[in-house]
Amino acid sequence: MHKLKYILLLVINMLAINVLMAQQVPIFTDYAKSYAVINPGYYGLSEGVNAMGIYRNQWTGFKDDVTGEVVSPITFLASADLPIKVLRGGVGLSLMKDQLGFENNVALNLGYSYHLDLGSGTLGLGLAFSFNNRSADFSKAKPLNDNDPVIPSGDQSDMLVDFNFGLFYSVPETFYVALSTTSLMETKGKALDAKSSSSASFVGDRTFYLAAGYEYQFFNPKFMLNPSMLVLSDIASTQFNVSARMWYNNKISFGVNYRYQESVDLLVGFIIKGVQINYAYDINTMGLKLAGSHEVTVSYFFKLDMD
Numbered sequence: 001m002h003k004l005k006y007i008l009l010l011v012i013n014m015l016a017i018n019v020l021m022a023q024q025v026p027i028f029t030d031y032a033k034s035y036a037v038i039n040p041g042y043y044g045l046s047e048g049v050n051a052m053g054i055y056r057n058q059w060t061g062f063k064d065d066v067t068g069e070v071v072s073p074i075t076f077l078a079s080a081d082l083p084i085k086v087l088r089g090g091v092g093l094s095l096m097k098d099q100l101g102f103e104n105n106v107a108l109n110l111g112y113s114y115h116l117d118l119g120s121g122t123l124g125l126g127l128a129f130s131f132n133n134r135s136a137d138f139s140k141a142k143p144l145n146d147n148d149p150v151i152p153s154g155d156q157s158d159m160l161v162d163f164n165f166g167l168f169y170s171v172p173e174t175f176y177v178a179l180s181t182t183s184l185m186e187t188k189g190k191a192l193d194a195k196s197s198s199s200a201s202f203v204g205d206r207t208f209y210l211a212a213g214y215e216y217q218f219f220n221p222k223f224m225l226n227p228s229m230l231v232l233s234d235i236a237s238t239q240f241n242v243s244a245r246m247w248y249n250n251k252i253s254f255g256v257n258y259r260y261q262e263s264v265d266l267l268v269g270f271i272i273k274g275v276q277i278n279y280a281y282d283i284n285t286m287g288l289k290l291a292g293s294h295e296v297t298v299s300y301f302f303k304l305d306m307d
Contacts, residue, residue, distance in 0.1 A: 012157065025182060025207050026075045026098050028054055029257055029265045029280035030297045031230045031241060036079035036109075037094040038209050039180035040126030041079070041115035041195070044083035044090010051080040052299030059290045066153065073100045088164035089114040089124070102170065107132040109164060119307075128164040134202045139220035158189035158202045166209075178211040182267075187222075206236045222249045262286055277299050 019093025028034045033052050036043040059071040070245035081092030090113045098105045115153060131277030135157035167197030183204030212229035223246065230241040245267055255267035263285055268279035275298065 016107065023060070024298065025232070025234075025240070026056065026073070026077075026096070026261050027239065027259075028056060028075075028077070028297075029241075029249070029259075029282055029295050030054065030195075030267070030278050031211070031243075032213060032228055033278070033297050033299055034077060034079075035178070035211065036081050037077060037096060037107075038164075038182060039091065039166035039168055039178050039211070040109070040111035040128035040164050041113050041124035041166035041178060041180065043081040043092035043111060043126055044115065045113070045168060045170050045302070046081075046301060047083055047123060048301055048303035049082045050301050051078075052297060052301070053078045054295065054297045056293065059284070060294055061182050061291050062236040062261040068162070071101045073098070075099070079105075083115070084166040087112070094125060102198075103136040104136050111164065113166075117173075119171065121169055121174075124166070124168040124170070125248065126164075126166045126168065126180075128166075129164045130160075130164050130204075132160045132162070132204065134160060134189070159189045160189055160202060160204050162204050173215055174176075176212065180209045180211075184205050184211075184272070198222045205234050207232055220249065223247070224250070245269075269297075274302075 014218075025038075032251065033054060036050070036052075043107065046054065051163060054075070054077040056075040056077075058075070061070060062072045063070055064213055072244075076097045077094065078096075079092065079094035081090055092109075092111060092113070094107075094109045096105075096107045098107075108131045109128045111126055113124040113126035115124045116125065135155065137155050150272035163184045164182045165184055165203040168176065168178040170176040170293050183206045186204050186206045186304065188201055188203045210231040216225040216227070218224065226245045226247065228243045232239050239262070240260040241257055243255060243257040245253050247253045251271050253267070253269040257267060257280070259265065259282070263282040264281045267278065267280050269276060271277075274296075278297040278299075280295040280297075282295070284290045
């Protein structure tokens, strides 16, 4: 969730840093492909090997007012999960690199989901270890006053270890609903600079998620509508996403996503030889003269014989 404060932060060129540097979780337009990183309860529910990667370039071409450098947030995500019958559940992992201005984050999640048959569906109860290496090059900050003692100096980094927890209930080819939280402990790192008068440090930003989706099959079996939603909140702010994707012959899809007070997003995708490729373009509605955002997702699913 790259919030408006980051835009302001870049525009005013980091006037001061005197608060904790909280981890702001990225949000993907193709969010249904990112469940492995935001909800460990999802692991293994697809009854096969599920692998995917996402590249997102947000506000393409956005530049720092002073340096003229392109500082568009760029995020890479790769994840994989699969069921393991002997464990009565599934395992999964994800690796994400998020670059925002002079800050870089590399996060690794590794976890397990216990599967419980419930009604006509399956409930996944998941827990994941989260390892987040965070770094920032404060030499690139351009304060109004040089040598400001509040701002840490040089390259600073720290490793935050935390947990993610999730519940994911799915009825295959019908609907799903999920609740989860990332950075459950809101782990706080070391002080960024002993020489600085600031008490700033890296800290995980606990974020809560509510997701749901439904498959509506038309009378013509070649058409299927997939509406979905994602709400995420760190208490200080909340973001709403509502999507609808139309599939033709389970091969080609077109859709739209609305991100409240932020963007209207166009979605297109196709499947060829088992590989699904999706593209999303975000049209900003914030009125800040920001360029659009590009997102490409590539995924592959290999069904396993669970008998």
